[in-house]
Amino acid sequence: MLELFFSVCRDRRQKDKERDRDKDRERSRKDRERDRDRRDKDRSKKSRSESLMEQQTEERRRQLDEERKKRRIFQDIGRKMLEDPQERERRERRERMERENNGNDEDDGRQKIREEKDKGKELQAIKERYLGGMKKRRRTRHLNDRKFVFEWDALFCIFYCIAFDLDCLRSLFLEKHQVQLYGRGFIAGIDLKQQKRDQSRFYGDLMEKRRTLEEKEQEELRLKKVRKKEAKQRWDDRHWSQKKMEEMTDRDWRIFREDYSITTKGGKIPNPIRNWKEYSLPPHILEVIEKCGYKDPTPIQRQAIPIGLQNRDIIGVAETGSGKTAAFLIPLLVWITTLPKIDRIEDSDQGPYAVILAPTRELAQQIEEETIKFGKPLGIRTVAVIGGISREDQGFKLRMGCEIVIATPGRLIDVLENRYLVLSRCTYVVLDEADRMIDMGFEPDVQKILEYIPVTNLKPDTDDAEDPEKMMQNFESxxxxxxxxxxxxxTMPAAVERLARSYLRRPAVVYIGSAGKPHERVEQKVILLMKKLLDVLASGFEPPIIIFVNQKKGCDVLAKSLEKIGYNACTLHGGKGQEQREFALSNLKAGAKDILVATDVAGRGIDIQDVSMVLNYDMAKNIEDYIHRIGRTGRAGKSGMAMTFLTKEDSSVFYDLKQAILESPVSTCPPELANHPDAQHKPGTILTKKRREETIFA
Structure with missing residues (x-):
């Protein structure tokens, strides 16, 4: 009874659903018909808004149909889930049989259609074959199957001309038909130059006939200007200094670089600066340069500044006293002026925009003086972070905010580790006297400092880093x-090249003169005697004079001895405090002291004006330090004197010293040094005796 009851209920529910479904279909059909009739009536009167409303209605109706369809599918799934298993089996079997019957009926229908088509084709073929419906196809002939046909008529004409009228044949060959290609292509088998001449002659004659007198005069003037311009470009014997910027050719720029001993490599290098006014520097930077008294740029400034303004990495190799400080300061100031000023207290502890590293305190202080000279009129603040000064005072200045930090590696690491300074905003790094920093053992410190700087804004190590247009787009962004x-x-030792490969991306390298060569304006003298200091000092050299020794004790002893004799001498070496160093340098610059006795601490970067002589009381241990020592004189285009005392203990540098003196145009190598055995070969060279110099013992 229960099964019967459930089956009756199920059938009734099924019938209700089918009835509802039929009602929905009928309702939707009536709605569609009603809408269709309404659209037909109002189609001529509809506006754009009504058509839009109709589309929305149609879309809504389509959505309702989809919802009804989904609801119907959902109801079917629910009904199937509530079905009795046996009933489900019967239903699936019934549906399977219906699908098979439908499939067989379709196959039978396709077979009948195929047979009818075949019969039709067969009847058509019989009609064409036997009732004259078949057309005769034309035979196709391939290129290889062509039949040769002798042109008797043409041959007869030729024989006729030869026999009766030779003038006709002669005119045929003399007056050839000119093929006009209208400036495109050439005829094969004929000289190309001859064809070009013939074509130009043809078009020239044609245009000559068509042109009026005024057009002919204009054409003559145009050709005259073109010839004049070509002649001017072909040869212009004026010097580059007599030309305007726009008239400079590649040849002029090559001569310009040769005149100033500028050598470059590394991608697209911009043209150097001829003078300050011609180059497109910002007006406020030009005013500062004029106030500082820079009349003409030095060779390193001429080439390094344009490269620096393109936001490219630079390696500048130049002699001491060549103006390298301004060469990196001017692009740095242009860079900083494009950035927002650090005015707010909240921004002061974010760190500087630029960091300048120097190997010694004296060089850092000298760079600070130059930076203040350039940056103060522009409102750019500078802080020096060097040893010998209270770290707390430096930390207070850093907290107040600054755009540029000038530091020595050791003190800068101390400040960074103690959280007095962060470099999260630093986007400009300068390594001055990089070879000296590496010689002093600062390479790990420099690498550690560079690791404090963010790497998210590094240049790509691709050709884009050498493309000036892309670099300028990034700079102006x-x-x-x-x-x-x-x-x-x-100088450019291997350690400097290794550091450059690690931290510089596709740098532009600028060489001024020859790297590691002595100053050309410094006359070098060598005295091979025990000690002759007093005679040299009494020979009439004007102060200031710098005397270099190798040891701190020797520095103090020599200065005291000179003071006892009556000379005003001061000392500068690593054992002195920072205040003592600054006091000694200020006394020498002010003229209170005439002689500075120093170690190699003063050998690099110290800029003292009008040093008349550098005396190497103790010869440097290597030729690089010697070159930097004598670079303290002969600066800013002036001449100078460098004198060196040599003893037997200095024989390891005799060869390099001899070569340095021979390469100098204003120096003469003494015969004692030139003929010395240790000056004939480079240290470490293994010599082999000639056969005639060997002694054979019997």
Whole structure:
């Protein structure tokens, strides 16, 4: 009974659903018909808004149909889930049989259609074959199957001309038909130059006939200007200094670089600066340069500044006293003026925009003086972070905010580790006297400092880093500027190249003169005697004079001895405090002291004006330090004198010293040094005796 009851209920529910479904279909059909009739009536009167409303209505109706369909599918799934298993089996079997019957009926229908088509084709073929409906196809002939046909008529004409009228044949060959290609292509088998001449002659004659007198005069003037311009470009014997910027050719720029001993490598290098006014520097920077008294740029400034303004990494190799400080300061100031000023207290502890590293305190202080001279009129603040001064005072200045930090590696690491300074905003790094920093053992410190700087704004190590247009686009973008790393050095040892490969991206290298060569304006003298200091000092050299020794004790002893004799001498070496160093330098610059006795601490970067002589009381241990020592004189285009005392203990540098003196145009190598056995070969060279010099013992 229960099964019967459930089956009756199920059938009734099924019938109700089918009835509802039929009602829905009928209702939707009536709605569609009603809408269709309404659209037919109002189609001519509809506006754009009504058509839009109709589309929305149609879309809504389509959505309702989809919802009904989904609801129907959902109801079917629910009904199937509530079905009795046996009933489900019967239903599936019934549906399977219906599908098979439908499939067989379709196959039978396809077979009948195929047979009818075949019969039709067969009847058509019989009609064409036997009732004259078949057309005769034309035979196709291939290129290889062509039948040769002798042109008797043409041959007869030729024989006729030869026999009766030779003038006709002669005119045929003399007056050839000219094929006009209208400036495109050439005829094969004929000289190309001859064809060009013939074509130009043809078009020239044609245009000559068509032109009026005025057009002919204009054409003559145009050709005259073209010939004049070509002649001017072909040869212009004027010197580059007599030409305007726009008239400079590649040849002029090559001569310009040769005149100033500028050598470059590394991608697209911009043209150097001829003078300050011609180059497109910002007006406020030009005013500062004029106030500082820079009349003409030095060779390193001429080439390094244009490269620096392109936001490219630079390696500058130039002699001491060549103006390297301004070469990296001017692009740095242009860079900083494009960035927002650090005025708010909240921004003061974010760190500087630029960091300048120097190997010694004296060089850092000298760079600070130059930076203040340039940056103070522009409102750019500078802080020096060096040893010998209270770290707390430096930390207070850093907290107040600054755009540029000038530091020595040791003190800068101390400040960074103690959280007095962060470099999260630093986008410009300068390594001055990089070779000296590496010689003093600062390479790990420099690498550690560079690791404090963010790497998110590094240049890509691709050709884009050498493309000036892309670099300038990034520079002018204002945000996410690439980090710029600049390295200046007097020599280029392997350690400096290794550091450059690690931290510089596709740098432009600028050589001024020859790297590691002595100053050309410094006359070098060598005295091979025990000690002759007093005779040299009494020979009439004007102060200031710098005397270099190798040891701190020798520095103090020599200065005291000179003071006892009556000379005003001061000392500068690593054992002195920072205040004592500054006091000694200020006395020498002010003229209170005439002689500075120093170690190699003063050998690099110290800029003292009008040093008349550098005396190497103790010869340097290597030729690089010697070159930097004598670079303290002969600066800023002036001449100078460098004198060296040599003893037997200095024989390891005799060869390099001899070569340095021979390469100098204003120096003469003494015969004692030139003929010395240790000056004939480089140290470490293994010599082999000639056969005639060997002694054979019997």
């Amino acid at each position: 204002g945000k996410h500027k690439y980090r710029q790393t600049v390295m200046f050095t007097a």
